[in-house]
Amino acid sequence: xxxxxxxxxxxxxxxxxxxxxxxxxxxxxxxxxxxxxxxxxxxxxxxxxxxxxxxxxxxxxxxxxxxxxxxxxxxxxxxxxxxxxxxxxxxxxxxxxxxxxxxxxxxxxxxxxxxxxxxxxxxxxxxxxxxxxxxxxxxxxxxxxxxxxx
Numbered sequence: 001x002x003x004x005x006x007x008x009x010x011x012x013x014x015x016x017x018x019x020x021x022x023x024x025x026x027x028x029x030x031x032x033x034x035x036x037x038x039x040x041x042x043x044x045x046x047x048x049x050x051x052x053x054x055x056x057x058x059x060x061x062x063x064x065x066x067x068x069x070x071x072x073x074x075x076x077x078x079x080x081x082x083x084x085x086x087x088x089x090x091x092x093x094x095x096x097x098x099x100x101x102x103x104x105x106x107x108x109x110x111x112x113x114x115x116x117x118x119x120x121x122x123x124x125x126x127x128x129x130x131x132x133x134x135x136x137x138x139x140x141x142x143x144x145x146x147x148x149x150x
Contacts, residue, residue: 005055009079018116019077040064042072043103047091049082056082059095064103071107072099076119083118092126100145110141 009015011024024030042061049056057078064072074095078088099105110128112119114137124130128141 009055009057009077012080014080015077018113018119044075045095047078047087055079056087057091059088059091061095061099061103061105061108064105069107070103070105071109072103072105073109073111074099075110089122089125092122096126096143106145108143110143111136111138112141113138 011030013023015023021033024033040062041064043064044058044060044062046055047057047059048054057076059074059076061072061074064070074092076088076092076095096108099108108128110119110123112123114134120130120139123141123143126143128143131140131142
């Protein structure tokens with residue numbers, strides 16, 4: 001992933017509006033976020049346009065807890081010019097598969113701000129269940145690994 005491409009994406013205030021970061025002001029801030037994901041217990045993937053290879057966003061897991069009842073929190077971001085095209089849904093299908101099949105996560109969690117309707121719709125479409133009660137003014141979503149019946 002080119003650092004400058006990532007910087008251009010996360011310097012957009014609309015992209016970072018519902019993230020727990022401010023828009024990046026310089027390349028150094030973008031590099032610090034990349035380093036954070038490299039050091040975190042999860043994994044983060046760059047998402048690229050199939051036609052021209054342009055970085056369109058990122059997705060992956062953080063706060064990965066291994067062992068019995070393993071879980072991780074999913075996160076994702078997408079460049080504004082790609083919103084509404086179904087690309088994140090396409091990417092999350094594969095990301096969720098990696099979480100369940102490769103990382104052997106039992107539960108995938110997500111937190112979403114009340115105003116972030118796009119992410120709520122996406123998680124609902126992916127089959128996540130939303131808890132009724134707000135915590136920290138956030139909606140909490142969970143997707144449980146489906147175990148095939150033997």
